[in-house]
Amino acid sequence: MVANAVTKEEAFPHDKELEALEIELLVEAIYRHYGYDFREYAVASLKRRVASCLHAEGLATISGLQERVLHDPACFQRFLHALSVNVTAFFRDPSFFLVFRSRVAPILRTYPFLRIWHAGCSTGEEVYSMAILLHEEGLYERCRIYATDMNAEALRQAQEGIFPLRDMLEHSRNYSEAGGKGALADYYTAGYGSAIFPAWLKENTLFAPHNLAQDGSFNEFHVILCRNVMIYFKRSLQRRVHELLYASLTPFGILGIGSKESLHFTPHETDYEPLVVGSKLYRRIG
Amino acid sequence: MAFEIVVVGTSMGGLAALERLLAGLPPAFPLPLAVVQHRRAGSNGMLATLLRRCCALPVREPHDKEKIEAGRVYLAPADYHLLIEEGEFALSTEGPVRYSRPSIDVLFASAADTYGKDVIGVVLTGANDDGAQGAARIKAAGGLLIVQSPETAESAVMPRAALAAAAADKVLPLSEIAPCLVSLCPAVQKETL
Numbered sequence: 001m002v003a004n005a006v007t008k009e010e011a012f013p014h015d016k017e018l019e020a021l022e023i024e025l026l027v028e029a030i031y032r033h034y035g036y037d038f039r040e041y042a043v044a045s046l047k048r049r050v051a052s053c054l055h056a057e058g059l060a061t062i063s064g065l066q067e068r069v070l071h072d073p074a075c076f077q078r079f080l081h082a083l084s085v086n087v088t089a090f091f092r093d094p095s096f097f098l099v100f101r102s103r104v105a106p107i108l109r110t111y112p113f114l115r116i117w118h119a120g121c122s123t124g125e126e127v128y129s130m131a132i133l134l135h136e137e138g139l140y141e142r143c144r145i146y147a148t149d150m151n152a153e154a155l156r157q158a159q160e161g162i163f164p165l166r167d168m169l170e171h172s173r174n175y176s177e178a179g180g181k182g183a184l185a186d187y188y189t190a191g192y193g194s195a196i197f198p199a200w201l202k203e204n205t206l207f208a209p210h211n212l213a214q215d216g217s218f219n220e221f222h223v224i225l226c227r228n229v230m231i232y233f234k235r236s237l238q239r240r241v242h243e244l245l246y247a248s249l250t251p252f253g254i255l256g257i258g259s260k261e262s263l264h265f266t267p268h269e270t271d272y273e274p275l276v277v278g279s280k281l282y283r284r285i286g
Numbered sequence: 287m288a289f290e291i292v293v294v295g296t297s298m299g300g301l302a303a304l305e306r307l308l309a310g311l312p313p314a315f316p317l318p319l320a321v322v323q324h325r326r327a328g329s330n331g332m333l334a335t336l337l338r339r340c341c342a343l344p345v346r347e348p349h350d351k352e353k354i355e356a357g358r359v360y361l362a363p364a365d366y367h368l369l370i371e372e373g374e375f376a377l378s379t380e381g382p383v384r385y386s387r388p389s390i391d392v393l394f395a396s397a398a399d400t401y402g403k404d405v406i407g408v409v410l411t412g413a414n415d416d417g418a419q420g421a422a423r424i425k426a427a428g429g430l431l432i433v434q435s436p437e438t439a440e441s442a443v444m445p446r447a448a449l450a451a452a453a454a455d456k457v458l459p460l461s462e463i464a465p466c467l468v469s470l471c472p473a474v475q476k477e478t479l
Binding site (some may be wrong): 086228238 | 327328347348349350351352363365366367369370371372376377378379380381382387392395396399400402
């Protein structure tokens with residue numbers, strides 16, 4: 001198969017290599033001009049998002065996109081948005097929240113005051129989901145919640161707390177499967193095709209910019225949730241972020257990751273134990 | 287001709303088709319298979335459990351950045367896109383493509399990007415046109431495309447869309463697809479005979 005790799009490159013000498021070079025130059029240029037570091041993002045999804053940017057901008061080449069991004073800050077904002085937005089749901093992966101309710105909430109009740117960090121909160125669905133859960137478990141009043149993302153536009157949407165009403169049916173099903181004690185509709189007002197969440201659900205939440213690829217630790221937390229954020233990073237950057245999360249977690253603090261993410265091959269693998277076998281909620285023990 | 291990976295896409299009718307296809311692969315099948323079967327966001331590991339019962343190869347839903355190993359069947363997890371990097375899988379929660387997450391187009395395009403002509407794409411039964419653009423990407427990169435013959439598919443829309451978008455190398459009834467995959471890997475053919 002190694003010998004075969006040579007013929008493969010011969011068959012496509014330009015396209016692939018040139019594209020790889022253009023992407024490398026694009027992210028290097030963005031890093032040096034705007035300070036956003038995408039240099040250790042996983043290649044496959046980065047390529048997809050760059051391609052969809054090219055399409056949206058009506059450009060033929062990545063080099064062309066580089067020129068526009070560098071000379072037009074508005075284009076850079078669009079690029080940033082295309083690169084960082086994920087489509088998630090309220091109570092995505094309900095079993096995660098079910099375990100949080102049954103196993104994490106009792107632990108949290110032993111603390112008089114709680115700091116929670118949603119690292120990479122995107123448009124905020126998970127922040128509101130967790131706020132609802134904490135409220136139902138009688139914990140919300142003692143929480144200070146930090147919801148961070150590198151994308152200012154996503155943060156603005158998260159802070160607004162207004163979501164498309166058409167998705168609420170699916171979200172309601174998740175909420176029930178996640179052990180919800182009432183109805184999701186109890187928490188929002190429907191109007192003009194939107195579900196509007198009330199101010200009290202975010203009064204203990206601080207929405208703030210933070211870039212996991214570059215920024216450091218800014219507090220010590222009892223709970224850190226970082227789900228489906230590191231899947232866009234190469235292993236090298238994943239390791240760096242795991243160092244940051246570990247350093248930001250109190251002893252016996254709780255770490256939650258995505259359902260298809262793993263702590264294997266991360267620097268602090270042995271410093272965590274799962275709260276329930278197979279769950280993606282871990283307690284820091286080392 | 288040495289292929290690196292087989293990518294398979296299916297939607298409606300896919301469970302029965304996958305059971306039939308995977309049952310036809312010998313334990314020594316030398317390539318990894320990555321499979322997208324459309325399903326609802328909340329589905330659990332039941333599909334993998336069902337497929338395991340009829341397949342000689344290990345079947346699993348990969349974790350992010352899991353190493354791709356030969357002779358294994360990897361199912362795209364519900365509500366994630368499955369992408370292929372050099373030697374490993376990556377997952378993504380970008381929005382649905384053609385209303386689907388996982389999307390066949392996304393898997394096929396990233397396989398073509400990463401492994402070029404060393405990809406075998408297989409489009410099976412399905413009731414929408416996801417996979418057609420991905421099939422075209424595989425062909426454009428020099429890979430090999432197999433499409434289930436529409437008249438033998440429980441739902442012919444997906445195979446028809448793939449055939450309209452790309453020149454398939456082989457159009458086969460379901461029962462002949464596994465033997466064809468085996469025949470494309472000469473080494474294993476000798477071993478099993």
